[in-house]
Amino acid sequence: MEPRYSDLQACAVSPTSPLVIVDVDEVLAQFMRGFGTFVERHGFELRVDRFALFQNIYRPGETEHIDLIAGKALFDDFFRDGADVLAPAEGAADALADLSTRAEVVILTNAPEHGRQARIQWLKTHGFDYPLIINSGLKGPPAADLAGRTTGRAVFIDDLLPQLDSVAEKAPDVGRFQMVSDERLRPLAPSAPDRHVRIDEWSRLKTAIEERLFQ
Ligand SMILES: [Mg+2]
Numbered sequence: 001m002e003p004r005y006s007d008l009q010a011c012a013v014s015p016t017s018p019l020v021i022v023d024v025d026e027v028l029a030q031f032m033r034g035f036g037t038f039v040e041r042h043g044f045e046l047r048v049d050r051f052a053l054f055q056n057i058y059r060p061g062e063t064e065h066i067d068l069i070a071g072k073a074l075f076d077d078f079f080r081d082g083a084d085v086l087a088p089a090e091g092a093a094d095a096l097a098d099l100s101t102r103a104e105v106v107i108l109t110n111a112p113e114h115g116r117q118a119r120i121q122w123l124k125t126h127g128f129d130y131p132l133i134i135n136s137g138l139k140g141p142p143a144a145d146l147a148g149r150t151t152g153r154a155v156f157i158d159d160l161l162p163q164l165d166s167v168a169e170k171a172p173d174v175g176r177f178q179m180v181s182d183e184r185l186r187p188l189a190p191s192a193p194d195r196h197v198r199i200d201e202w203s204r205l206k207t208a209i210e211e212r213l214f215q
Contacts, residue, residue, distance in 0.1 A: 007132075007133040007135075008133055008145055008146070011106055011133055013106070013146055014104060014150065015149065016151050017103060017104045017150050018103035018152035018213040019104050019106065019146060019147060019154040019155070020099055020103050020104065020105045020106070020209065020213070021106050021108050021139075021143050021146055021147070021154060021155065021156045021157070021174070022096070022105065022106070022107055022108065022156075023108060023109060023110075023139075023157060024107060024111070024119070024123070025159070026089075026159035026179070026180055026181050026182060026185065027089060027157055027158060027179050027181060028088060028089055028092045028093075028096075028107070028126075028128055029087070029089060029126075029181075030089055030181050031181075031182075032048060032182045032185055034078075034082060034085045034086035034087060035053075035074075035075070035078055036048075037085040038074070038077075038078045038081075038085055039074055041085075042077075043059075044058060044060070045058050045059075045060055046058075050188060051185060051188040051189050051190065053071065053075065054066075054068045054071025054072060055068075055071075057070075057071045057074065076112055076114070079111055079112050079114065079115030079118065079119070080114055080115055080118055081118075082118075083118045083121065083122040083125075086122060088126040088128075089179075089181035090202065091202030091203055092181075092202050093126060095202040095203070095205065096127075096128065098206065099206065103152070104150075105130040105131075106130060106131050106146055107123065107128065107130050107132045107133065108133045108142060108146075108156075110134075110139070111134055119132070119134070120132060138162065138163065138166035138170075139163045139166055139167060140163075140166030140171060141166075143156050143170065143171050144167075144171035144174075147171050147174050148171075153173075153212065153213050154171075154173070154175070155174060155175040155176070155177060155212050155213060156171075156177070157178075157179055159178065159180045159185075159189065161189075161190045161191060161192060164176045164178055164192075164196040165192075165195070165196075168195060168196070175209070175212040177196065177197050177198075177205060177208065177209065178191055178196050178197065178198040178199075179198075179199060179200055179205055180200050181200070186200055
């Protein structure tokens with residue numbers, strides 16, 4: 001599906017401001033931890049032994065993961081009902097608050113449309129009160145569109161290698177940073193440090209973003 005043009009259109013970017021385009025899950029939110037708590041609530045368990053989602057959900061005691069349709073149903077429910085167990089990534093709100101005094105922040109998340117209200121509320125509750133674009137598919141095109149509206153420098157932060165590669169292809173001038181907030185996922189997450197800077201802690205990430213945007 002194409003990015004929702006109305007979201008992208010409605011997002012105002014001032015014409016000279018530096019721009020921070022930032023993902024939510026595993027960047028601002030501890031998605032895997034929250035999703036694990038959520039699936040336990042439903043009688044399953046999440047085993048973080050590979051960089052995957054549905055293939056990590058098991059019935060207790062079993063060695064085969066649950067089928068992908070059941071996993072997808074839990075995933076969809078989580079976006080609607082799971083906000084209470086979703087914790088923010090450490091240091092993310094403070095880092096963005098500081099960056100937002102000198103740059104514009106836009107949140108670019110891939111989430112199901114039925115999770116929109118819960119996601120907006122969660123972001124506000126945790127101090128991420130910035131424009132939100134709900135996307136589906138690759139983020140290179142919307143990132144290129146946003147970055148093209150300002151003469152300021154832009155950066156993009158995401159946990160997923162395909163998204164970083166997409167931005168590299170469609171908006172090569174945008175600085176790219178990979179961040180994986182879950183310590184258990186860090187060693188499992190595919191990365192390409194020769195193409196995209198990898199920094200998993202917000203304090204150090206903020207410094208690197210500042211160097212890219214302001215120096
Ligand atoms: Mg993510």
